[in-house]
Amino acid sequence: GWTMVNIAEEAIETIRAQVGGKRAICGLSGGVDSAVAAALVQRAIGSQLTCVFVDHGLLRKGEAEQVEKDFVAATGVDLHVVDAQERFLNALAGVTDPETKRKIIGREFIRVFEAAAREIVEAHAGEVADVEFLVQGTLYPDVVESGGGTGAANIKSHHNVGGLPEDLKFTLVEPLRTLFKDEVRALGEQLGLPAEIVWRHPFPGPGLAIRIIGEVTRERLDVLREADAIAREELTRAGLDRDIWQFPVVLLADVRSVGVQGDSRTYGHPVVLRPVTSEDAMTADWARLPYDVLQRISTRITNEVREINRVVVDITSKPPGTIEWE
Ligand code: XMP
Numbered sequence: 001g002w003t004m005v006n007i008a009e010e011a012i013e014t015i016r017a018q019v020g021g022k023r024a025i026c027g028l029s030g031g032v033d034s035a036v037a038a039a040l041v042q043r044a045i046g047s048q049l050t051c052v053f054v055d056h057g058l059l060r061k062g063e064a065e066q067v068e069k070d071f072v073a074a075t076g077v078d079l080h081v082v083d084a085q086e087r088f089l090n091a092l093a094g095v096t097d098p099e100t101k102r103k104i105i106g107r108e109f110i111r112v113f114e115a116a117a118r119e120i121v122e123a124h125a126g127e128v129a130d131v132e133f134l135v136q137g138t139l140y141p142d143v144v145e146s147g148g149g150t151g152a153a154n155i156k157s158h159h160n161v162g163g164l165p166e167d168l169k170f171t172l173v174e175p176l177r178t179l180f181k182d183e184v185r186a187l188g189e190q191l192g193l194p195a196e197i198v199w200r201h202p203f204p205g206p207g208l209a210i211r212i213i214g215e216v217t218r219e220r221l222d223v224l225r226e227a228d229a230i231a232r233e234e235l236t237r238a239g240l241d242r243d244i245w246q247f248p249v250v251l252l253a254d255v256r257s258v259g260v261q262g263d264s265r266t267y268g269h270p271v272v273l274r275p276v277t278s279e280d281a282m283t284a285d286w287a288r289l290p291y292d293v294l295q296r297i298s299t300r301i302t303n304e305v306r307e308i309n310r311v312v313v314d315i316t317s318k319p320p321g322t323i324e325w326e
Contacts, residue, residue: 025052055083061215106205130169251271289313
């Protein structure tokens with residue numbers, strides 16, 4: 001019969017047959033696809049796999065820890081973490097244009113990943129089982145729509161490390177190539193991955209950098225991370241995670257408005273809540289979140305995040321509005 005157990009066992013056998021006694025590298029993004037791909041390969045070849053996590057500092061609250069602690073605990077994977085936060089902040093300094101942000105992040109990501117891959121290759125050079133394979137969490141829809149809309153194309157250009165130099169030649173291992181997202185999630189659960197990873201909403205490769213309208217700074221990232229964490233916490237508390245496709249929180253870092261918090265006038269920043277429903281991100285509708293959930297989010301953000309004195313809701317569908325603001 002067709003079960004997830006069969007899918008997992010078959011995939012593991014296929015990986016073993018492909019990789020044999022060689023070594024493999026896998027980049028982890030924090031998302032479900034790379035996590036499930038890595039977990040499968042780990043089951044298949046164990047310590048012949050090394051995972052690389054580039055911490056670019058643009059993830060949401062708790063997500064780096066989910067990869068570095070929870071994922072490692074759940075899988076026993078050999079993880080190589082690169083703390084590149086400073087490097088990404090420096091590269092993004094003074095940049096406000098959305099596409100320029102994306103280009104810089106994509107470029108830095110490939111450079112950092114490349115350097116890590118090279119180190120790992122060199123560390124194992126000359127061994128019987130040196131590094132030859134690169135694991136990617138490519139899904140069936142990614143295979144089918146190569147190109148297409150901005151979202152799909154961008155997702156690929158960011159995560160695709162096809163730009164590796166000639167002397168680092170990898171053969172791709174893509175164990176999720178025939179699967180859809182819901183199947184990948186079921187597989188992730190079956191492999192015992194943390195629910196926060198398995199059920200994570202889609203999140204753009206450039207991360208919070210494209211949810212700060214204006215220049216990206218460490219302070220702004222911290223402010224947005226706090227506001228975003230509150231919104232996600234209240235959505236989860238209301239049991240609505242699986243009804244919502246994505247819930248970006250956007251910081252309008254260059255906009256200020258007057259407010260009154262406690263006993264004093266403030267001149268702070270607004271955040272935009274952008275909850276959407278969607279099937280595939282190509283089109284989307286604004287999610288009709290219950291008023292009491294919106295109210296709790298608004299109250300908590302303005303109470304707990306000093307820099308934010310106004311919370312607004314985006315009620316634009318896609319088209320004409322994209323899901324992200326940049
Ligand atoms: P938009 O904003 O175009 O987003 O409606 C559609 C989907 O794509 C995600 N997205 C990205 N993902 N790199 C990514 O990996 C990007 O540069 C990027 N831009 C948008 C967005 O979160 C949504 O799921």
